Amino acid sequence: MRTSIALSVGLCLILSGSAYAVTNEIFGLYNNGYRIQRYDVGANSFLDCGPVLGGKMVTNLAMDNNRRLYYMHPFDASHVLYQADLDSGNQLINQQIHDTFPPGMNIIDGFTIGPDQNLYMTGYGHSQIYRYIVGSNSGTAATEVTLIPGPLGSVGEFRSDLAFDPLTGYLVGIGIVPDGTGRRSLFQIPGNLAMNGVNDNYTWEYFGGNSSPWATVDLGSPTNPSGPLGPNPDGVAFDPTTNALYLSGDGEKFSAWNRSAATLTNYILSGGQDTGMGFDLAYQQAVPEPATWTLLGMGLLGLAAYGWRKWR
């Protein structure tokens, strides 16, 4: 009987598949990219976490499973990757350089941490996804995916922020649609292609597939500054507990979206005002809780003990 209970608990936890140790919060850059801001999703409130190091505008932000933030200025020749932790009041602490990359990466304008806790990057003119092994001190980021425009045309880019979709496992980002219009929409890449250690060519694909509503959306651009995200759509984040989608422009128009219909749900304001949060958005990149595996292990041990008693 005890065996059955332990086994059931383990299986239930595995089947639920969503036992994440996630604080429901979104981080973004504001104050023209010189400070980090926290949005508490449950309380619907904003908090200033403090200034970034380096004295330069930051447009790249990511957070790992331990709530460590990573950030970067886009325009350096040798890109400097910084890390920061948060104290109990959610103020930035322990800020320091994590690694430095040699020249040749062009403009970097999109960060996210993957489910493997490594750092994924993209930027202007690349149409490439780079992967950096966090903590490797290697000073190098390998090219994991190269965009192929395919039948849509010849002009297109992966461009701004990245985020792994917790629902599908795809890597999602904001990019310039390769149809010559210059409009921005969301694209997606199978997550395994970004994490497999080799450079894969991948044809532009809209978020949700090429027949999804994202195929016709214009989020805004320099030629369409009245688009829903303004002239420079930039930030992407998914809530790992609900799969909800959040987007932003450059320092404005932080907003909740309907991920299936590709429609704006609402702008997220503070006292009726735009807080200036954007450039890059970051949700904590969760991994399944160790407790899940511990309980599953207990269940399996129970099964083994049952088998052993039966055998004896």
Ligand SMILES: [Ca+2]
């Ligand atoms: Ca960005």
Ligand SMILES: [Ca+2]
């Ligand atoms: Ca790859």
